[in-house]
Amino acid sequence: MTNTQSAKKVANLGVAWERAFGYVQAVKVKDTIYISGQLSHDGDGKLIAPAALDADGRPADFSQMEAQIRQTYVNAKTLLAEYGATLDDVVEETLFVLDVPSAFAAGSKVRKEMYGTDMPQCASNLIGVTSLAFPEQIVEITFRAVIDGSAD
Known part of the structure; x- marks a missing residue:
């Protein structure tokens, strides 16, 4: 974690595109x-x-949606941990996806698994988009979490 100024604490994962x-x-x-759009990278x-x-460089199918969503949550959990937070602290998430039906099916399963409950206690948005940062990427998720402000 890096402090750029006293009121703002930032974290990175060390990937090249940062x-x-x-x-x-x-x-x-x-x-x-505030967690930037996460994707399924190691x-x-x-x-x-x-x-x-x-042949046009577009996803041929969306069968990897579940695996991509799962790894995206893993990355978000890593970032939350930098601040002593967990998915329990998430109040809002937005999933940007290339295929809404496959994301809805996969997300319904993975979200419950990751949050550890059938009804995750956060607002959630599922938005269909035409493209994402990398051609092989079919989902990106942003998160907002609120924690006890005295725990720096």
């Missing part, structure tokens, strides 16, 4: 943690469960 695009993975201001920045691409 520097290339010029952003941080998470920012904590007071009692709120610690080295290699995409986990990349979608197979068709």
Whole structure:
């Protein structure tokens, strides 16, 4: 974790596109943690469960949706832990997906698994988009969490 100024605490995962695009993975201001769009990469920045691409360079199917969503939550949990937080502290999440029906089916399962409950206690948005940062990427999730502001 890096302090850029006393009121703002930032965290990164050390993947190449942080520097290339010029952003941080998470920012904590007071009692709120804002997590940038997460995707399904490992610690080295290699995409986990990349979608197979068709001749036009677009995802050929969405069978990797569940695996990508699961790894995305794993990455979010890593960032939350930097601030002593967990998914229990998440108040809102937004899933940006290339295919809403497959994301709804996969997300319904994985969200319950990751949050450890049939009714995760956070607002959730599922938004269909036409493309994401990497061609093999079919989901990206942002998170907002609120924690006890005195726990720095």
